[in-house]
Amino acid sequence: MTTTALEHELKQMIIETLELEDVTPDDIDPEEPLFVEGLGLDSIDALELGLALQKRYGITLESEAESSRQHFANLKSLAALVESRRQK
């Protein structure tokens, strides 16, 4: 499976925004969970990522938990969110 350019961009954004010092883009599997398992991110990281999405792509996430949970499930779902909702 190839990683799209957007997925790679998002990997870089996640690593930089969350200061994941020992993680390289190759370590992030697009289909592995980002939170708790997989990459092991937590709720503060989710807020930080939400802010980064807003700054870079102009995406404002609704506070409704279930849809955010789906968007943040893994890198693929995050890329799909950016693709469909980006303002810039």
Next chain:
Amino acid sequence: MLRRRLNLLGRAICDMLATLDPEADRIVLHASRHGDGERTLEMLYGLNEGEPLSPARFGLSVHNATAGVYSIASGNRRSQQAIAASGGEWAALIAEASGYLADGQPSLLLVFSDQPVPQRFAAYAPASLSAAVALRVGSQPTEGARRLVEAATPAGGTTLQPLDVIDWLMGSHQRIACPISRRGWQLESLRS
């Protein structure tokens, strides 16, 4: 994973606490006069510019941030206290520790750390270097331990900082004093 949120000093503190208490089952008291002033100030600059706040940075701007990250990362669920005492940090730390020991705690962890005051405020406080020291104190004599003896001392002299405590523990001088609190301390051998 949580260590990434901490600066070098915070990581050093976590490493020391892990060495002093591998079971992560002791109360932690952390004293720091200024804490992470740089991070808080950056946040205020950002607010002034109308930028949205970084949640991670906001979470770490509180005085108990390092102890909090340590507790989550190590699974230590005992009480924690973050202390700032306007230059009397070491005296306050010892006073708090004495209280816990008198209350029946057999052993606890003390951390004294500080960082340079941000340039903008440097003129208003004595210069402080980035340093941290951690100690395990207890009510019962243990192998290799020394007894801490406190005495009243006159006021006057410079503010006690973490590096002074490190020098004293390493034996460079016999006594240290916290002038603002008018207390002094020395270490005595437990072998009578």
